[in-house]
Every structure is written in C-alpha cells, then in structure tokens.
Amino acid sequence: MAAKVEDQLPDGITALDNQGGGHMFNAKKGMVGIMLDSDGRLLKPVCPDASVQEEDDEVRFYEKIANSADPVDRELAGLAPKYFGTRTVTVGEREVLCMKVENFTRGFRHACVLDIKVGRVTSIPTAPEHKRKHEASKYTGTRHTVGFSVPGMTVFDVSRGAVTQHGKEFGKGLNGDTVADAFRAFLNAPCGARVRPICDSLITQLESIHSWFSRQRKYQFFASSILLTYDAAGLLPGCGSPVLAAARPAARMIDFAHAWPAAGAADANYLEGLQHVLRLVRLVRETLPPA
Ligand SMILES: Nc1ncnc2c1ncn2[C@@H]1O[C@H](COP(=O)(O)OP(=O)(O)OP(=O)(O)O)[C@@H](O)[C@H]1O
Ligand SMILES: [Mg+2]
Numbered sequence: 001m002a003a004k005v006e007d008q009l010p011d012g013i014t015a016l017d018n019q020g021g022g023h024m025f026n027a028k029k030g031m032v033g034i035m036l037d038s039d040g041r042l043l044k045p046v047c048p049d050a051s052v053q054e055e056d057d058e059v060r061f062y063e064k065i066a067n068s069a070d071p072v073d074r075e076l077a078g079l080a081p082k083y084f085g086t087r088t089v090t091v092g093e094r095e096v097l098c099m100k101v102e103n104f105t106r107g108f109r110h111a112c113v114l115d116i117k118v119g120r121v122t123s124i125p126t127a128p129e130h131k132r133k134h135e136a137s138k139y140t141g142t143r144h145t146v147g148f149s150v151p152g153m154t155v156f157d158v159s160r161g162a163v164t165q166h167g168k169e170f171g172k173g174l175n176g177d178t179v180a181d182a183f184r185a186f187l188n189a190p191c192g193a194r195v196r197p198i199c200d201s202l203i204t205q206l207e208s209i210h211s212w213f214s215r216q217r218k219y220q221f222f223a224s225s226i227l228l229t230y231d232a233a234g235l236l237p238g239c240g241s242p243v244l245a246a247a248r249p250a251a252r253m254i255d256f257a258h259a260w261p262a263a264g265a266a267d268a269n270y271l272e273g274l275q276h277v278l279r280l281v282r283l284v285r286e287t288l289p290p291a
Helices: 057-066 071-077 129-136 140-146 168-172 178-186 189-215 243-247 268-286
Strands: 042-045 083-091 094-101 111-118 148-157 162-166 219-221 225-231 250-254 259-261
Touching: 042 083, 057 071, 057 083, 057 094, 071 189, 111 178, 111 268, 140 148, 140 178, 140 268, 148 168, 148 178, 148 268, 178 268, 189 225, 189 243, 189 250, 189 268, 219 268, 225 243, 225 268
Parallel strands: none
Antiparallel strands: 042 094, 083 094, 111 148, 111 225, 148 162, 219 259, 225 250
C-alpha cells in the first residue's frame, strides 16, 4: 500500500482536517490536498495531482487582484481570502508549489464547511466540446434547479455531537428540494433561535457578494465556489460567549482558477446560483424551529 501522503509533510505543516470539497489527499494518486501552515494559514497546491500539469492561473489571479488599484478589484479582494504569496512545500519526493491564503476556519473547534460551486456552466468557453459535455452532465439535480452544486460539506451535528464529511456523491444525490435539507443540516437548524445570528451574518456577507456581482462587468467566474463556514462550538449549550463571537461565520468567494473577461456583461451564470444560495439561507432562517 502506498504511504499516506499526509505522513510525508514537513514539520509544522499538517493536512487541513475539515476540508469540504476540492482535491483531497489521496495516496493512490499521490494527490496533495489543502494544508495548514504553522501560522494557521492555508497552503493550497497549484497542482494537486502530480500526473496532471495545471497552470498557475489562480496564483496569477490573486496577484493581479492584490496589486490592483481598480476599485472593482479592491472590493473583490475583501470578499475573498487574504493572499500571502506562494510557498514551496516538500512532500515526499515532490516539490509542491502552494498559494498561501487566509484560513476562515482558523482556531475552530467544530468546523462546519459548505463548499458551493456556483453556476450551471462550470467550464470555460474555450474548453473542448467533450469536456464541456462531461462537466454539464455532473450534479444536474442541483445545477439545473438552483444553479450550483455541492462538491463537499463538513458538518458538526450539535444534536449528536459528531462530525460528518460529505463528499462528491452527497452533492450528486441532491436535487432542488433536498438541497434545502442540506442547508438545514449544515446550519444545525434544530438548535432553533440560537442559529439565527449565524444565518443573519451569512446573509449580510452573501449580500455583499451579491452587491459586487450585480455591479461588476469585469469578470465571469467558472467553477468558482462560495464557501460558508462557522464554528458549531458557538451553538453548544453552555458555550459561555455570545453565539456570533464564538461561531465566527463567514461567506466568501474561493477558487479562482477559471476567471474570464466578462466584456461588459453581468455574470448571469454566477448570479443565478448566488441568488438561490441567498434564498436558501433566508429560508432556513425563516423556518427555524422554536428553541
Ligand atoms: N480560505 C479558506 N478557508 C478555509 N477553508 C478553505 C479555504 N479555501 C479552501 N478551503 C477548503 O478547501 C476546499 C477546497 O478548496 P478549493 O475549491 O479552493 O480547492 P480545489 O482543490 O481547487 O477544488 P476544485 O477541485 O474545485 O478545483 C474547500 O472546500 C474548503 O474546505
Ligand atoms: Mg473547489
């Protein structure tokens, strides 16, 4: 059996244990997942799979945004993780180039992470026909109904005191109706009124993303995600501090490997999915059971 990739990380670097979606550590494929640096920030491999050569498009995008004086880019930078440049990590025999970014789950005890890949269309306009067809055939249950997919979700269920990491198959099984149950489970809706401040905060942050998207005419994003995170420790009985301070909810944009010039048009593909995300979080908020 191949040695676990996680066991080949240098001192001070660990595997992120609450990863929602994306490329995970995989010994068979020699795949490197998202890592935690010793300072608590994240290290995301530019090329997770050694056998698939990928471009450093996301690095270039982050650098461009970080160095831009354009107000559209300045505002976008505030809706995405802070960027701290690149760093090479030696994993076994491999030198893995990584981007270093802000970790929204830093210091969390019971991280809840929902990765929402936004848009019906997730391949770039110049992708070959067979690739576009293949992409379009995935996650149709939610893409065709709510304009997004759920590639992964990590939930700490407060009522059971246990964590569940849902992978791709979970998201592929969802449809336009059951996706609402996934949002309810993610937000620990059975905790009732205590969940409300978390929903309120996520809604406000999603509205900021929506506001930027409804004005900007510069980019179209394909296969980009909205990441919802909070610490369910804030919902535990006897937590001691106010829910919001302990739960630290965030709704941010991640995954910019496929940004495209929008040539003056709004990104309708992204806006459709984003509007449904907002609707679903509002729905959970409005239907919270009495505590
Ligand atoms: N800034 C962040 N803070 C906390 N967690 C993050 C952050 N960025 C990424 N993650 C975690 O890593 C996962 C994968 O991230 P991301 O989508 O950027 O990687 P990926 O491997 O490129 O995915 P894909 O397969 O979609 O290309 C997310 O679902 C989330 O769990
Ligand atoms: Mg992703």
